[in-house]
Amino acid sequence: MILLLNHILAMKKQINIFLHSLGIELRKTFMYKIEFWVSFFATTCIPVLVSYLMWKSIYAHNNVSEMNGYTLSELVLYYFCIHLSWKAIFSKGSGYIARDIYYGGLNKYIVYPVSYLNFKFGEYIGKSVFYFLNLILFIIAHYMFLGNEVTFFNFLSSFLLILLSTLTFYLVSSSIEYLSFWVDNIWSLAVMLRSMVAFGGGVLVPLSFYPESLQNFLHFTPFPYLFYYPVQIMIGKKSPYSVLTIASILSLWIILSYLLNRFVWKKGSYKYSGVGI
Amino acid sequence: MIKISNLSKTFQVPKKEPGLKNAIKALLKREYITKNALNNLSLELKEGEILGLVGANGAGKTTLVKILSGIISKTSGDVSVLGFDPWERKNAYRRQLSLIMGQKAQLWWDLPAHDSYLLLKEIYQIPTKKFNDNLKLLTEKLFVTNQLNIPVRKLSLGERMKMELVAALLHDPKVIFLDEPTIGLDLLSQKAIRSFLRVYMKEKNPIMILTSHYMQDIEELCPRLALMKAGEMIYDGPLNEIMNKSGALRTLSFDIDHQRSGLDDFFQKRELKMNCSENKVSVQIHKDQLSQTLKSLLNTFEISNLSTTRIDIDSVIESYLSYEKAN
Numbered sequence: 001m002i003l004l005l006n007h008i009l010a011m012k013k014q015i016n017i018f019l020h021s022l023g024i025e026l027r028k029t030f031m032y033k034i035e036f037w038v039s040f041f042a043t044t045c046i047p048v049l050v051s052y053l054m055w056k057s058i059y060a061h062n063n064v065s066e067m068n069g070y071t072l073s074e075l076v077l078y079y080f081c082i083h084l085s086w087k088a089i090f091s092k093g094s095g096y097i098a099r100d101i102y103y104g105g106l107n108k109y110i111v112y113p114v115s116y117l118n119f120k121f122g123e124y125i126g127k128s129v130f131y132f133l134n135l136i137l138f139i140i141a142h143y144m145f146l147g148n149e150v151t152f153f154n155f156l157s158s159f160l161l162i163l164l165s166t167l168t169f170y171l172v173s174s175s176i177e178y179l180s181f182w183v184d185n186i187w188s189l190a191v192m193l194r195s196m197v198a199f200g201g202g203v204l205v206p207l208s209f210y211p212e213s214l215q216n217f218l219h220f221t222p223f224p225y226l227f228y229y230p231v232q233i234m235i236g237k238k239s240p241y242s243v244l245t246i247a248s249i250l251s252l253w254i255i256l257s258y259l260l261n262r263f264v265w266k267k268g269s270y271k272y273s274g275v276g277i
Numbered sequence: 278m279i280k281i282s283n284l285s286k287t288f289q290v291p292k293k294e295p296g297l298k299n300a301i302k303a304l305l306k307r308e309y310i311t312k313n314a315l316n317n318l319s320l321e322l323k324e325g326e327i328l329g330l331v332g333a334n335g336a337g338k339t340t341l342v343k344i345l346s347g348i349i350s351k352t353s354g355d356v357s358v359l360g361f362d363p364w365e366r367k368n369a370y371r372r373q374l375s376l377i378m379g380q381k382a383q384l385w386w387d388l389p390a391h392d393s394y395l396l397l398k399e400i401y402q403i404p405t406k407k408f409n410d411n412l413k414l415l416t417e418k419l420f421v422t423n424q425l426n427i428p429v430r431k432l433s434l435g436e437r438m439k440m441e442l443v444a445a446l447l448h449d450p451k452v453i454f455l456d457e458p459t460i461g462l463d464l465l466s467q468k469a470i471r472s473f474l475r476v477y478m479k480e481k482n483p484i485m486i487l488t489s490h491y492m493q494d495i496e497e498l499c500p501r502l503a504l505m506k507a508g509e510m511i512y513d514g515p516l517n518e519i520m521n522k523s524g525a526l527r528t529l530s531f532d533i534d535h536q537r538s539g540l541d542d543f544f545q546k547r548e549l550k551m552n553c554s555e556n557k558v559s560v561q562i563h564k565d566q567l568s569q570t571l572k573s574l575l576n577t578f579e580i581s582n583l584s585t586t587r588i589d590i591d592s593v594i595e596s597y598l599s600y601e602k603a604n
Contacts, residue, residue: 013402020399028387031428108383110348112400113371273288274348 017114018122025126044084044134051079068208069237077142077150077235078206084135085162085227086203089169091127094190096120097177102184107274117174117261124170132159150234157243158234164250165226169197171257172222178261181268202228222253279322279345279452279484284354286315286340286508314340316508318354324451325482329489329499329516336505338488342454345486346376358452372401375450377441377458384429390440391425394447401448408447415443419473435466442470446477453485459494471497492587496520504597512597519597527567527587530559531580543577 030036059065059072070078097120100106109116139150176193179186198204200223207215207228218224229246232238292308293299315337322328330338343349344356347363347370356363361370377383384393398408416422419439424432429440438458445453458474459467475498478485489495495502495516502519504512512519533540534556544551544560547570552559562570567585574580 013399016399020396024385024388024392024396027392028385031387107343107346107348107376107378110366111346111371111374111376113368114400270350272349274343 014115014118018118018125021119021122022126022129025123026129029127029130039130040134043087044131044138048076048079048083048138051083052076055079068206070206070208074235074237075206078231080138080142081135081231081234082201082203082227084131084138085165085231086198086201088128088131088135088162089166089227090173090194090197091131091166092124094173094187094194095177096124097174098180098186098190101178101180101268101272104274106272110274117265120174121167121170125166128166132162151236154234154236154240157240158230161230161233161243161246161250162227164247164254165230168222168250168253168257169226171254171261175257175261175264178264178268181264181271197223197226200224201226202231222249225249225253278324278357278359279320279486280355280357281318281320281345282355284315284318284341284344284351284356285313286337286344286349286352288312288314313508315344315351318508318510320503320510320513322484322486324484325478326501327478327485327487327499329487329495329502330505331488331490331495331502332505335507337508338505339456340508341505342376342456342486342488345452346374346454347371372448373451374454375445375448375452376454376456377445378456382429382437383441384437384444386430387428389426389428390421390432390444393429393444397444397447403448407449411447411449412443415446418476419443419469435462435469438462438466438470439473442473449481451483453483455485455487455489457489458487459489459491467491467493474498525564526561527564527585528559529562529567529571529583529585530557531574531583532556533558533578533580535579540578543574 055072055075059067065071067075100109106116109119112119139155143150173190173193176186176189179189200218200221202224207218207224210218225246229238229242233240233243233246288311289309290312291303292310293303318337318341320328330341332338340349344351345358345363347366350364359370359373361367363370384390385396394408394412397403398405403411413422416425419442421436421439421443424436424440429437432440442458455474459470462470471494478498487494487499500516502512502514502516503510504519537553537556540551540553540558547566549560549562549570571583
């Protein structure tokens with residue numbers, strides 16, 4: 001009983017720290033007014049606008065109202081959602097842990113009585129919140145101007161899946177970032193991971209535009225589950241009842257990537273030389 | 278209590294030869310050099326003791342602090358701090374520990390210090406009353422109450438260091454490692470931090486290890502001194518003892534335009550070694566000998582731009598080593 005109580009208290013503390021580090025990241029995001037609005041327009045509006053103009057001319061040139069099961073309006077909604085989900089999942093970019101290892105910023109986290117993995121996840125989600133907010137805003141705007149409705153149930157189920165995806169991607173990317181314990185520069189690996197996820201996750205074009213054999217192959221990788229399927233549910237192209245299947249597959253990836261993460265951390269810590277002090 | 282016996286630490290450092298050819302070669306096969314950062318080091322510290330840890334760059338001071346705070350692992354030997362092995366990184370140990378790195382900011386750069394303190398309150402699970410009391414006390418003593426809500430990046434270096442000190446002491450640590458706390462600060466800020474630390478030590482009685490390149494920090498705060506060289510502890514004892522042997526030296530500098538030929542004899546008679554470049558002269562001299570020599574010097578020669586300075590830590594080490602060799 002006492003053991004259970006201790007466990008609950010320890011969990012409560014971890015959750016508190018997670019929420020506080022999330023809050024710190026949010027405060028950092030809202031700290032600089034100009035950067036906030038520039039980032040809002042530059043990282044979200046412009047890429048989506050470019051896609052919209054490009055696909056509009058492709059549809060007009062081919063004189064079709066539907067391509068691979070997408071009308072222009074649906075494709076625009078797809079781009080909104082996939083782009084912002086991708087941003088949310090990939091919120092901290094590359095090098096957010098590697099820099100700590102390389103420049104010795106990790107030292108302070110080692111001295112604190114907290115889990116580095118948990119603390120950084122708080123920061124990670126804190127950054128994602130900005131893109132989640134953008135996503136909600138765009139869905140409302142899209143409904144108002146283009147009339148495509150995203151049902152609340154679809155949105156909620158896909159939102160929960162994207163949260164699971166964020167955790168999965170965080171665990172995988174942090175495991176790769178930990179390789180900095182051994183090598184000075186992991187930038188190329190991080191870029192490779194980012195490109196693979198973008199390609200396999202349908203950021204460039206919907207997966208239904210790929211050849212069937214490639215689509216079949218991608219089903220065996222974690223990439224489509226990260227945001228392609230969740231977005232498909234959100235825009236009504238996939239039944240929300242597939243949520244459980246996708247959530248189970250993501251959970252499996254979470255367990256595997258967590259074990260990998262702990263293994264790499266344990267081995268890497270021995271290599272750490274704590275540069276910078 | 279800190280107990281270290283026969284502690285050693287070695288690092289494998291990649292050997293990087295200059296030139297493109299060697300860079301390509303290193304892609305296929307890289308050679309490593311084994312570097313002994315610490316060599317059979319032993320040390321004991323009791324509650325309330327302050328140890329001044331000095332040594333030239335690369336002597337192993339920071340490596341020792343990193344091992345004691347659990348940042349890096351040891352290669353061999355035994356280390357126990359408050360009964361814990363630091364490398365196990367137990368939360369019960371880390372809650373009683375504080376590490377202040379003068380060259381490395383721990384506060385969140387873009388946010389006001391107060392935000393970081395609130396986060397530290399959660400990290401160390403400090404009860405609200407204790408947190409408020411400690412924050413008030415520390416900020417008042419360091420005169421930074423009005424800077425609490427200003428983003429850290431907008432503070433001066435001295436104010437930032439004071440904020441770092443507050444952050445490090447909020448949870449009443451029992452063991453404090455201070456790495457160069459006054460580096461880069463102006464004289465007033467250095468003095469303020471030193472007098473704060475002196476009062477803090479008296480009131481809270483933690484174990485403290487202080488590394489610094491400023492002799493003044495060591496002299497004012499540390500009754501005990503450990504001197505490191507190439508990973509070994511070459512002296513561990515009262516500060517007074519080593520200062521009597523070597524730290525009481527002063528550097529006497531002046532300019533001279535005429536009568537330079539007589540200077541050699543003047544200093545040789547007093548068994549002092551003179552360094553001379555163009556018209557600038559400098560001599561290392563024991564502080565007890567200073568006033569008498571100065572008097573004769575001024576009576577005998579026409580000199581200008583006269584100044585006396587304390588010697589820095591590197592010179593104390595050098596001087597201690599030559600003293601040991603001679604005896």
